[in-house]
Amino acid sequence: MLRLLTRSDSRLLQSVFDACADYALLQDGQPFAPDVAQLEFDEVPAGFPAEAKRIFAIEPAHGLPVGIIEGLCGYPKPNIWFIGLMLIVPQYRRSGLGALALNKLEAHILSVDSCSEIELAVLKVNTAGLRFWEKRGFALRREAPAAAFGQKTHERWVLGKRIGDAGLTCPAAPASPR
Numbered sequence: 001m002l003r004l005l006t007r008s009d010s011r012l013l014q015s016v017f018d019a020c021a022d023y024a025l026l027q028d029g030q031p032f033a034p035d036v037a038q039l040e041f042d043e044v045p046a047g048f049p050a051e052a053k054r055i056f057a058i059e060p061a062h063g064l065p066v067g068i069i070e071g072l073c074g075y076p077k078p079n080i081w082f083i084g085l086m087l088i089v090p091q092y093r094r095s096g097l098g099a100l101a102l103n104k105l106e107a108h109i110l111s112v113d114s115c116s117e118i119e120l121a122v123l124k125v126n127t128a129g130l131r132f133w134e135k136r137g138f139a140l141r142r143e144a145p146a147a148a149f150g151q152k153t154h155e156r157w158v159l160g161k162r163i164g165d166a167g168l169t170c171p172a173a174p175a176s177p178r
């Protein structure tokens with residue numbers, strides 16, 4: 001159900017972004033760019049290795065992706081996997097798919113990427129998203145600095161969840177925290 005994507009999957013990835021126009025409006029105040037999927041593969045913080053980026057398609061056994069989860073292994077600390085964005089296309093929401101995909105992601109993060117915690121930033125205006133994460137055991141850790149998204153500026157909460165034993169670090173991440 002989770003498949004790691006490569007640049008050759010950019011068109012499939014773009015189809016998920018395009019189907020989530022409602023979220024683009026909430027976040028950016030405008031549609032996602034027509035090349036947002038291609039750009040996504042290079043979107044890493046300055047100085048962070050591109051190989052620590054993960055983009056997963058959420059897809060049925062046979063068929064096109066119905067969602068994505070992307071994030072960074074080892075950011076902002078070596079034991080943390082930071083979810084950058086999770087999207088389920090509107091007609092598949094509220095049916096348990098997001099929760100199922102998150103369970104699969106957590107298993108991957110623990111067993112393959114060897115991180116012990118997950119963090120993410122949720123827009124304060126995304127109250128439904130905030131409820132989703134809280135129901136999945138994420139708790140408020142700090143407030144992120146306000147940031148510009150398309151035509152909007154957002155305040156965000158950083159949420160976090162511990163998922164495994166201490167001491168695990170992502171092999172792709174730099175040795176010391178930035």
Ligand SMILES: CC(C)(COP(=O)(O)OP(=O)(O)OC[C@H]1O[C@@H](n2cnc3c(N)ncnc32)[C@H](O)[C@@H]1OP(=O)(O)O)[C@@H](O)C(=O)NCCC(=O)NCCS
Pocket residue numbers: 023085086087088089092093094095096097098099100120121122123126128129131132135
């Ligand atoms: C947030 C999102 C990824 C959740 O995926 P989903 O498949 O809709 O979630 P699920 O169906 O697995 O719901 C899981 C739980 O969250 C609750 N939930 C989900 N969306 C909700 C909403 N809009 N309002 C209230 N509760 C909600 C469900 O009731 C369910 O509760 P339960 O575990 O008690 O049954 C999806 O709705 C989405 O893509 N939203 C738009 C983009 C977005 O906000 N992404 C998050 C950015 S931080």
